[in-house]
Amino acid sequence: MIKNIDLEILDRCPDTFVLAVNDTMNVLSGKWKFPIIASLLFGKKRFKELGRDVTKITPRMLSKELRDLEMNGIVKRTVYNTVPVTVEYELTASGKSFKKVMDVMLEWGLEHRKITLHDLEKSPLQTKAS
Amino acid sequence: MIKNIDLEILDRCPDTFVLAVNDTMNVLSGKWKFPIIASLLFGKKRFKELGRDVTKITPRMLSKELRDLEMNGIVKRTVYNTVPVTVEYELTASGKSFKKVMDVMLEWGLEHRKITLHDLEKSPLQTKAS
DNA sequence: TATATCACTATACTTTTGTATACCGGTATA
DNA sequence: TATACCGGTATACAAAAGTATAGTGATATA
Numbered sequence: 184m185i186k187n188i189d190l191e192i193l194d195r196c197p198d199t200f201v202l203a204v205n206d207t208m209n210v211l212s213g214k215w216k217f218p219i220i221a222s223l224l225f226g227k228k229r230f231k232e233l234g235r236d237v238t239k240i241t242p243r244m245l246s247k248e249l250r251d252l253e254m255n256g257i258v259k260r261t262v263y264n265t266v267p268v269t270v271e272y273e274l275t276a277s278g279k280s281f282k283k284v285m286d287v288m289l290e291w292g293l294e295h296r297k298i299t300l301h302d303l304e305k306s307p308l309q310t311k312a313s
Numbered sequence: 314m315i316k317n318i319d320l321e322i323l324d325r326c327p328d329t330f331v332l333a334v335n336d337t338m339n340v341l342s343g344k345w346k347f348p349i350i351a352s353l354l355f356g357k358k359r360f361k362e363l364g365r366d367v368t369k370i371t372p373r374m375l376s377k378e379l380r381d382l383e384m385n386g387i388v389k390r391t392v393y394n395t396v397p398v399t400v401e402y403e404l405t406a407s408g409k410s411f412k413k414v415m416d417v418m419l420e421w422g423l424e425h426r427k428i429t430l431h432d433l434e435k436s437p438l439q440t441k442a443s
Numbered sequence: 444t445a446t447a448t449c450a451c452t453a454t455a456c457t458t459t460t461g462t463a464t465a466c467c468g469g470t471a472t473a
Numbered sequence: 474t475a476t477a478c479c480g481g482t483a484t485a486c487a488a489a490a491g492t493a494t495a496g497t498g499a500t501a502t503a
Contacts, residue, residue, distance in 0.1 A: 208347070377491095
């Protein structure tokens with residue numbers, strides 16, 4: 184139960200909290216990190232495999248997002264000494280544990296859709312134009 | 314344990330899941346929505362109050378983000394018939410329940426910092442330049 | 444009379460994020 | 474010989490997100 188100490192600590196060291204939340208936001212930021220992590224939850228993948236799995240992503244973005252995730256300690260990149268090289272991406276322990284964040288996001292989203300669409304009974308929620 | 318039904322359902326209706334997660338992402342997208350919601354968790358606020366609470370935000374962004382949050386059913390806007398007008402913003406039920414998402418984000422972030430900084434024992438995690 | 448507050452909006456701009464397209468050297472397959 | 478795969482990078486551009494600054498009309502305070 185972190186809940187109970189929340190406010191108590193928040194008064195004393197909000198900086199720690201802000202940094203922690205920023206870390207989480209960095210993992211979620213942008214259009215592609217969520218689907219990439221989701222794909223890697225099914226196991227280690229190679230670059231092109233990810234590219235096929237995460238539909239519509241360009242190699243440029245995939246490369247960049249993987250670099251970000253690696254820098255943030257979410258993904259581990261391993262290069263094998265084959266010819267040509269084999270590169271494998273997999274989630275770190277932290278990356279795997281991020282699933283619990285994704286789970287509540289999904290859970291809340293489903294709940295929210297049910298409640299809100301029923302409540303407002305009108306146009307769909309705001310979405311990005313495709 | 315959502316875990317067990319996850320994959321089963323994922324195979325059948327992934328669209329629902331994608332939409333739900335998108336909703337959650339919309340609530341988190343951008344620089345300001347998290348702090349705005351966090352502020353509103355302490356109770357209803359007026360426009361300028363929020364502006365003071367959420368440091369460094371410009372009225373333009375505050376206005377825009379509040380409109381987004383309202384459209385997404387997170388915030389309720391009430392105009393009172395005073396002169397000059399009084400406008401109050403408060404979280405909807407969905408908005409309040411969003412706290413559980415924020416809680417795991419915080420929790421995961423703290424955990425991740427502990428593990429990762431200890432693990433890598435090097436430069437800090439990637440952060441935006443100020 | 445001058446200044447401040449309320450809840451914003453308008454305009455112009457910069458920065459960040461994402462896309463499109465082509466390309467690299469080396470290897471395996473047809 | 475031609476093509477495709479591997480794991481990306483280079484360049485140029487478009488779109489989205491965010492900032493800076495000023496201003497609105499009415500009312501209350503000094």
